[in-house]
Amino acid sequence: MENLEKVQKFSQAVSKIKEELKKDVVGQQEIIDNVIIAIVAGGNVLLEGVPGVGKTRLVRSLGKALSLPFSRIQFTPDLMPSDVTGTNIVEKDENGKLNTVFRKGPIFANLVLADEINRATPKTQSAMLEVMQEHKVTVANETYKLEEPFFVLATENPIEQDGTYPLPEAQMDRFMFKLLMKFPKVEELASIVNMTQITMDETAEAVVDGATILEMRELASTVPVIEDVLNYAMHLVANTHPEIENTSDTAKKYIKYGASPRAAQALITCAKVRALLNGNYNVSYEDIDALATPVLRHRIKVNYNAVNDKLTIDDVIALLVKENKKLSK
Amino acid sequence: MSGTFFKIKRKYLLNAVIISVAIALSVGLLAVGATMLGVKLAEVEFNPVLYLPIGLGSAIVVGAPLILFLIPTDKRLAKKLDENLALNEKVQTMIEFAGDDSSMAAIQRADTEKRLISVPFNTFNLKKWWAYVIAVVLSCAVFCTAFFIPGKEEAPVVPPTEEVFVPTDFQLKQLELLIDYVEEDADFVEVARQAVLAELEVLHEMVKSEEEYTKGEMDTAVLAAITDIHAAVDGVNSYKKIASTMLLSADENVLTIAKTLGSLSIFTVGDGFIKVGESYSDKTGQDLYDGLIVFASYFDIALTGNGVDSSDALLVALKEFPNQVRATAEIIKEDETEEVKQNRISNLFSSNENAVGRILDQISIQNDNRDERDIVVEELLDIFGLTEDDLPTAIKDKLEEENQAKYPEDKEDDKLGDGGMGSGETIYGSNDAVFDPETATHVKYGEIINQWYEEGRLNDGTVPEELKQLYLDYISYLDGNKDKFD
Structure with missing residues (x-):
């Protein structure tokens, strides 16, 4: 049965992803499971946690395991919407003619880490709205479709209240999940320290690809x-x-x-x-x-x-x- | 549907039936037991037939909705299985998507089936079955307790005290007169007389005795005496036995005579012989001779095998007759005129001086035995306040038979009737004659009345004063002269 093979492939893919993520992320099993769920379901995740609990590391590691192009957007108050989506720039071609060329922003990746999204201005935040919901970008009346699977993992830092702009409800609603990454346990902390003494880089390897994710998504819908x-x-x-x-x-x-x-x-x-x-x-x-x-x-x-x-x-x-x-x- | 699910469903169905039956039975028994207990403790009247609808009704009222409630639908059972086996809605999904032919649905069904198969089947056995057994046992206990508790004691039925037989002087006197009559006047043959007297003496002793008898005991004794009297007379009257074998004869003339014997009437029997004799009036010569000889032979044969003692007078007289027939047959072979021969034959069949006459004598004697028997029986019934209806059935049937035999078919007009209850018609007495069996002549009412009166029955103190007028009125009716005895 074809679907049975797909189911088996699904299970294998998930196991592999988890295995790879374990290499870089200690504990946080529920977070990992939910993130995987969100990815397969085609949704975006808002991660909230204090600095240093591994939010960025998780997304990076995930990007590696999924062998998906990954980009990180560090939101600051001065970040413009065009910094996220990209903008048209004027370029001289080889003939010296001036042309308008669309320079894609960091949003044009499969996996986007929107770090400290609540530090961006509402205007910049709203730029994310269309992207997160419709998986496309419209700049100067031109619409650019984002490649599937597209996934935004945004982070929030709860303790830094100064200089933050709470996400509007409309945008919050675009996140499938809001996950709270808790401070690791003592034993987990020890593992983190030991692991990062060896290397700070993510060691996860690519085990699935985007097509697999899409297949998993289609299978899950049935x-x-x-x-x-x-x-x-x-x-x-x-x-x-x-x-x-x-x-x-x-x-x-x-x-x-x-x-x-x-x-x-x-x-x-x-x-x-x-x-x-x-x-x-x-x-x-x-x-x-x-x-x-x-x-x-x-x-x-x-x-x-x-x-x-x-x-x-x-x-x-x-x-x-x-x-x-x-x-x- | 999944085969395993179907098996499980059947199991649950069986469980539902067992539970419903157990509870219905318990409720039914409890209802009956409680009702019975209440009735017995309260000592009230209660129709026991009502226990059945009470028990059955209670059982049905509880059992029917219960089984409908417990019978598992697929959805309900699926939910139950998911909950009990922690299958996370697998079975429900399998049932709801049973018709879905998508791959995922098929995988889901297969997975669920696998999980169901892995569950031991005894998991679906009736849980807490012992509770239902206890319920049934307890309800049985209540029922049995109620059943065996003694109910309201019925007041013992006291049989009515039987009436004591207190003989009156009149009864004693009448009985003694009857004994005297039988001893001195009744036309019984001696053997019968002695037998009848013996029975009457027993009754006399009972009446005179100091010992107390109940009316029932006395009546029983009287009826027993009557039965014995009948037996005694049957012992000396041989006509029935003789007639029964004669009726088997192949000869018409023998049959003619046999049919008349049951009447015990000399006239009827005599007429029978005459009729037979007349049947030879048109025969002559050898025909006549042969006819007589054949008749004699048949008559002889007809008198055999009846079980009557050979010295019985009637049998002896009857046996003499065919000899006379043969003798007459021989005589008429002589050279005589036809007229003479017919006269001889006529004499043979009708004369009182030969065999026929002796036969008729014996018939008369046996008739007297019977008549006297009837007189004695009637008197006994009268003395002890009994009626013909009280007679034993065998006696009544016998009397009925004798009555019918008295009047063979061709003598309908001679029927005297059964007696007993009258037609309601008032018959006024007259000086017309009444038949006196003693003399076989007709005598007038007036003579009988005078005789009865002269015997002093009315004035010797035998008849109670209150009955005297009744007697006078009766006699007056007969005589048509009410003032005669004033």
Whole structure:
């Protein structure tokens, strides 16, 4: 069966990617899994973590393992949109004639690391919007399509609040996941130190290519989802809205505004990938529950009740999931 | 559908049936047991037939919806299996996408099937089966306890105290008169007389005795005596036995005579012989001779094999007759006129001085035995307050048979009737004659009434005062002269 081979290839590819990433990234297994899920699902990831936890290293290593052209954009307040997308420049050709030539920006890669994206101005941030959503760039009325697979991994540094521009909700919604990279454990720290004493460079090798990723993406889209699970996921997203009739008690109490329909799309798409990643051929409730936090974390805003009750966004999402499980029974 | 899933579904179906039956049975038994217990403790009347609908109804009301609830649909079972076996919605996906022929769906089905097969089949056995067994046992215990608890004790049925037979002086006197009658006046042959007297003496002893008898015991004794009296008379009256074998004869003339014997009427029997004799009136010469000889032979044969003692008088008289027939046949071979011969034959079949006469005598004797028997029986019934309906069935059937035999078919107009209940028609007495069997003549009512009166029955204190008027009225009706005895 052709698909069976593809499934086997999928499993092998994922295993290989993980193996390679392990060489450069210590721990952070959940982050790695979710990043792989996002890539295969065709989504972008927002990574938040303190400096030095390995965000950039992860993306670099990933780029090597996927043998995909990789670029890094360090966002600063003075970064212009054209610095990201590219711009038309005037060039003299060999005949001395002046021509306008489009110089591609760093966004023209398969894998883009948008470092400290929240340091860029809203204007520059909005330039990323079209790119991340539509995988194309429009400059001077010319549209340039980005090569697939295209993946943006943006980072945020939570502790540097000065001189940052919070990402608008519209842009936040373009990220499939928001992942929190935590400070490594002591034993992991020791491994990091030992590893980087040898070399600071990423040692991951190319194990898959872009075509494979696209095949994996296509395969994952065929994973079946039963109606009950689909409804479960839809209720989870709908119950993040306090204004909806018969919504969850958690939403009524702790949420200011809820997630967009993109959250529902992201949940299902990523759940399919996760299922295949774990050797299953169908989406389960467990997949939905496991992806609820990374999918909803950046899409819902809590109100002062949550702050007052000292509940983080993750805590609120956990309550939402718990309530959704009860309602589904 | 997956083969394994189908097998599992069948297993769950079986489990559902077992659970439903166990619970329905328990509920039914509990309902009946509880009702029975309540009824017995409260000591109320309750139709036991109602326990069946109570038990059955309760079982059905609980069992039917339960089994409908427990019967697994594919989706429900798939969900259950996913939850119980932690299969992460694999089975549900397999069921929902059963019709999907995409590659991924096929892989998913195969993977699920593999996982289901790997689960030991006894995983799907009925869990906590012991709970259902306990439920059934407990409900049985309740039912049995209720069943064996003694209910309201029914008040013992006290049989009604049987009436004690207290003989009246009248009864005693009547019985003694009857005994006297049988001893001195009744026309029984001696053997029968003694037998009848013996029975009457037993009854007399019982009536006189100091010992108390119940009415039932007395009635039984009287009916037993009547049965024995009938047997005694049957022992001396041979006509029935003789007639039964004669009726098997192939000869018409023998049959003619045989049919008349049952009547025990000298007239009927006599007429029978005459009729046979007349059948030879148109025969002459050798024909006549041969006819008589043949008749005599058939008559002889007809008298054999009846089991009657050879010294029986009637049998002896009957046996004499064919000899006389043969003798007469020989005589009429002589050279005589036809008229003379016919006269001889006529005498043979009708004369009272020869065999026919002696046969008729014996018929009369046996008829007397029977009539006297009936008189004694009627008196006994009357004395002890019984009726013909109280007679044993065998006796009643016999009397019926005798009555029918009294009137053979060609003598319908001589029927006297059965007696017993009247037609309701009022018959007024007259001075018309009534038949006196003793003298075989007709005598007037008036003479009988005078005789009865002269015997003092009315005024000797035998008849209670309250019945005297009844007797007078009766006699008056017969006589048509109400004032005669004022």
